[in-house]
Amino acid sequence: MSLTFTLDPAVTPELRDGILDLWTDVSNAGGAVGFVPPVTRETVRPELVRHLVQMAEGRTRLLVGRDETGEVAAAAFLTANTHRLMTHWLWLYTVMVHPRHQGKGYGRDLLSAAEAAARTFDGIDAIRLTCRGGLGLERFYASCGYKEVGRVSDAIRVAPGDDRDDVTMLLPLT
Template identity: 85%
Template sequence: MALTFTLDPAVTPELRDGILDLWTDVSEAGGAGFVPPVRREAVRPELVKHFVAMAEGRARLLVGHDEEGTVAATAFFHFNTHRLMTHWVWLYTVMVHPRHQGKGYGRELLAAAEGAARGMGGIEAIRLTCRGGLGLERFYGSCGYKEVGRVPAAIRVAPGDDRDDVIMLLPLS
């Protein structure tokens, strides 16, 4: 069954808690910018930063709900504030719940994000970064993103475990 996507949903306590649960579970599985073990209290300040950016008009949220109505996927669009870079957006906190991985939901999320960006007007590309060493760049590449940069050993997962920061771009034209 497919996800149901909503762009710019109302931020309710249920949505907030659903995203916190998703982000914590994805992080526990090894993704989304934290290193296990992860507690909701560690994730909450990062989520609040996204919500503040949304309230200020600097970000938008795309959320996917599964057939049970549970938050199963997210992506945050962040707009560039530099006047020479307003023609592309960042895609942050791209997540699909681990229990749904392997069902094609990641592709659905990226297709929905592409459609949303195309509908924003004036957006010519989506840019994101991912942690090397997990095969994510191959996944994003299979969805049309191109690797346009790599910063070696920029992400320190643990002492002695440094990963590349991989920069991916999806042109919309």
């Protein structure tokens, strides 16, 4: 089975709760999506609200993947760069696939859907994302066509004595 992707879905209470559950479950499974486990829904909620506000303001777009039962199984956010000299690329962030769906190719499907979504933005030549080093994420993104274009050593502190690199990846669209 594959996921069904929707760009800019209507934000209903069901979708909001589905993304909140996804983000919490991904975080608690060790996913590098801005938190360190353990987290609760209430820990994640303020960050989700911030994203929803950015969506309402038109600054961020949401890509959601639903499984065969209609549940939120994957999501990512796309944000156009507002710096006047960098409007030709956008950010892809908080890229998540539910742990129960890991290993099914849904991460690749999500990135492919994000690339297709990015191509709907006017004047976008590339997608840029950052990932936490030490988890093999840069190898995964590279296998999907992204190139490592920068790295800041020990920029992410996940715990005292556990600093990780902040890796910047780029996918040219032209």
